[in-house]
Amino acid sequence: MIRVLIADDEPLIRAGIRAILTSADDIEVVAEAANGHEAVEQARRHRVDVALLDIQMPVMDGLTALAELGRTAPDVRVLILTTFGERENVLRALRHGGAGFLLKDSAPGELMGAVRAAAAGNAYLSPAATRHVADSLAAGPAEDRREEARARVARLGEREREVLALLGEGLSNADAGRRLxxxxxxxxxxxxxxxxxxxxxxxxxxxLLARDAGLG
Structure with a gap:
């Protein structure tokens, strides 16, 4: 059973997510929180597998809670709840170890699939949403970040770079396999x-590194 925490300062959002997740036989919502501080405490207390964190919360926001969980409960997989209006925050969250992100208007099946992927140790990467976020940022990464990304990618072999490029496009393993x-x-x-x-x-x-290096 996948143990889930829902953290959002809007009770209706929490109730809607809870209703969707509890309809699955393999997912259990064991805790809820209205702010980031509560989320960190509840995640540790209930030993959750996956935490769904809204970015915009009082007391402690989702990004700060993500960082705190990374320090104090590194086994908790964090999915960020967001809207398209929070693109830069989403990108920061992913760069700092978030397991992925979900739009608040995601379909129920997508929500459950993301939780299962995160619990299995995989990152949930929505191709359409990820491309939208990345392509809507500045025209390109800062030069120092670009150079760092290219230097890191240079460690890879040719086939590894091909796979990485497809990750940059948001493809799943199955889709990448068909392409290659x-x-x-x-x-x-x-x-x-x-x-x-x-x-x-x-x-x-x-x-994201692939996109910074110009592969995606």
Missing amino acids: HMSEATVKTYVSRILAKLDCENRVQAA
């Missing part, structure tokens, strides 16, 4: 190797 004529298991092996070589915590960070 590989099995999904082979792509998964490449992804694990890429994360290790790039010092990335998850595929979301790797995808």
